[in-house]
Amino acid sequence: MVSKLVALEVYHNLKDIDFRILRGVERGMRYHRWVPLEDIAKFARTDVESASYRLGKLDNWMLVRRRSDIGYIGYQLTIHGYDVLAIRTFAKRGVIEAISQTQIGVGKEADVYLGITPKGDRVAVKFNRIGRTSFTRIKLYRRDFIDKHHISWLYISRLVAEREYEALQLLSPIAKVPKPISWNRHSIVMEFIEGVELSELGDDDLTKEEAEEILNKVLEEYLKIVRFGIVHSDMSEFNIVLTEDDILIIDWPQYLPTAYPESLEYLKRDISVLLNAFHRRWRVKKDFDEVWSEFYEAWLESREGLSEYQ
Numbered sequence: 001m002v003s004k005l006v007a008l009e010v011y012h013n014l015k016d017i018d019f020r021i022l023r024g025v026e027r028g029m030r031y032h033r034w035v036p037l038e039d040i041a042k043f044a045r046t047d048v049e050s051a052s053y054r055l056g057k058l059d060n061w062m063l064v065r066r067r068s069d070i071g072y073i074g075y076q077l078t079i080h081g082y083d084v085l086a087i088r089t090f091a092k093r094g095v096i097e098a099i100s101q102t103q104i105g106v107g108k109e110a111d112v113y114l115g116i117t118p119k120g121d122r123v124a125v126k127f128n129r130i131g132r133t134s135f136t137r138i139k140l141y142r143r144d145f146i147d148k149h150h151i152s153w154l155y156i157s158r159l160v161a162e163r164e165y166e167a168l169q170l171l172s173p174i175a176k177v178p179k180p181i182s183w184n185r186h187s188i189v190m191e192f193i194e195g196v197e198l199s200e201l202g203d204d205d206l207t208k209e210e211a212e213e214i215l216n217k218v219l220e221e222y223l224k225i226v227r228f229g230i231v232h233s234d235m236s237e238f239n240i241v242l243t244e245d246d247i248l249i250i251d252w253p254q255y256l257p258t259a260y261p262e263s264l265e266y267l268k269r270d271i272s273v274l275l276n277a278f279h280r281r282w283r284v285k286k287d288f289d290e291v292w293s294e295f296y297e298a299w300l301e302s303r304e305g306l307s308e309y310q
Helices: 004-013 016-028 039-041 050-062 079-093 140-145 153-171 209-227 262-280 288-303
Strands: 064-067 072-076 098-106 110-116 122-128 182-184 185-193 239-240 248-249
Touching: 004 079, 016 039, 016 050, 016 072, 016 079, 039 050, 039 072, 050 064, 064 153, 072 079, 079 122, 079 153, 079 182, 098 122, 110 140, 153 182, 153 185, 153 209, 209 239, 209 248, 209 262, 209 288, 262 288
Parallel strands: none
Antiparallel strands: 064 072, 098 110, 110 122, 122 185, 182 185, 239 248
16 A cells, blocks of 8 residues: 655644654653653743644644543654654755655555655665554564563654664675665665565566576575574565666564574574475475575574674
């Protein structure tokens, strides 16, 4: 489903005080499920009446939501308000000058839009939308939730973006992954790559020989990444992009160090999913045990000298 970036539609209406108010709501959500109006006004350095008036507009623009049946008037930031704050930060950093409403990628947990830098270069701007789906991977982030009494989907989306940016920084010098440019909140700006996701191709769009060549490239690249010490943990045909003459492996927020106790289990599943997909769609047959033996050796090699993942 293609969705518009609501933040772009209202961005030109926003004043400096609106950004201060949105930041106040964001800050308050660290401590409150619904942030008191008085706290927001104090952070925004304005009076309660002015803050209430601006919050009414922000509510109409779907950047915040209001609740008054909790013993006080409180507000939450919506995902659209979070988008606005991230866009504002990228603009102030000089990372992007414009974002198109044209989506260049959409998934269960993220939307990707075309951005333009001040120099006129194209970039990809990825907004994480973790709240769309059940949070099946919360256990991968549980260390970050210690001593937190309240966890919002916005915080989870931010954490996911931070992890992916970290992974891309680690891998881009040595592997075929998108090059990261900047990260803020739940959003990442990365290089724009012309290509098509493998999952978008019909079964008749590739010959068996072409599919086998692609699979060999993916396995070769993934083997290098595992030897480096990282497991994707969600590898599939949906995370492989075909460029004009090569491949790219995308979507890294769920990556695991090979020192992580369950990384071997996730790696084994990655290989199984890949081989099954190519066999099912393009009749490419590879012996799992043979492929797995090579990856297992790479996994062992990467763990030499590593301490237990904490």
